[in-house]
Amino acid sequence: GQQVMQIPQYQHVQEGEDFTTYCNSSTTLSNIQWYKQRPGGHPVFLIQLVKSGEVKKQKRLTFQFGEAKKNSSLHITATQTTDVGTYFCAGIFGNEKLTFGTGTRLTIIP
Amino acid sequence: NAGVTQTPKFQVLKTGQSMTLQCAQDMNHNSMYWYRQDPGMGLRLIYYSASEGTTDKGEVPNGYNVSRLNKREFSLRLESAAPSQTSVYFCASEIQGTSPLHFGNGTRLTVT
Numbered sequence: 001g002q003q004v005m006q007i008p009q010y011q012h013v014q015e016g017e018d019f020t021t022y023c024n025s026s027t028t029l030s031n032i033q034w035y036k037q038r039p040g041g042h043p044v045f046l047i048q049l050v051k052s053g054e055v056k057k058q059k060r061l062t063f064q065f066g067e068a069k070k071n072s073s074l075h076i077t078a079t080q081t082t083d084v085g086t087y088f089c090a091g092i093f094g095n096e097k098l099t100f101g102t103g104t105r106l107t108i109i110p
Numbered sequence: 111n112a113g114v115t116q117t118p119k120f121q122v123l124k125t126g127q128s129m130t131l132q133c134a135q136d137m138n139h140n141s142m143y144w145y146r147q148d149p150g151m152g153l154r155l156i157y158y159s160a161s162e163g164t165t166d167k168g169e170v171p172n173g174y175n176v177s178r179l180n181k182r183e184f185s186l187r188l189e190s191a192a193p194s195q196t197s198v199y200f201c202a203s204e205i206q207g208t209s210p211l212h213f214g215n216g217t218r219l220t221v222t
Contacts, residue, residue, distance in 0.1 A: 006152075009150065030208070031208060033210060033211075035211075041215075042200060042213040042214060042215050042216050043153070043200070043211070043213050044213070045210035045211060045212070048208075048210060088152060088153065090153075090211075092208055095207075097143075097155060097158060097168065098155075098211065100145075100152040100153040100154070101152055102150060102151060102152040103152050
């Protein structure tokens with residue numbers, strides 16, 4: 001089946017540093033969604049990107065969808081302890097169901 | 111609104127035992143899903159129901175069965191549990207096809 005690769009698997013940053021996670025697909029995605037899962041919690045929807053080259057911002061979070069709709073990124077500026085968790089991308093190929101990436105676990109060093 | 115409610119939160123089974131995980135949503139969503147989450151493997155789709163009365167296999171359906179009891183409820187059954195089914199199980203729902211998913215709090219299942 002189709003796969004969405006996500007890197008890195010883990011990221012440890014000092015509080016205040018920036019953080020980026022990347023998702024890549026070998027085939028074109030219809031759209032991509034991003035979720036955040038706090039430790040011990042459940043995934044919570046953050047955003048959906050649909051258009052080629054789309055960029056959306058939520059406060060310190062910036063989401064991008066590649067021009068070819070095969071990759072996406074999430075960038076967090078000046079991380080805070082509340083950003084701790086695992087960030088998942090999830091892509092849709094054609095009319096298929098969501099395919100989740102393996103996630104990037106972010107830990108913050110105070 | 112409660113959103114998506116899953117029961118139980120925790121369960122320990124012995125190999126060969128059976129159990130049903132319950133899921134209910136009060137958002138009038140059409141589609142419902144069951145995922146399992148294992149370390150380093152993200153969320154993998156077990157079964158889904160695009161609408162009341164329909165169910166379809168996902169990526170990892172073997173060893174599971176589902177029932178879409180009505181629009182609100184979607185249950186997952188393990189007929190004969192195996193250690194490989196030790197995982198965290200999440201139920202999710204969405205209004206339709208490509209909408210954001212709303213997840214329940216999960217069921218942590220251990221099979222010994």
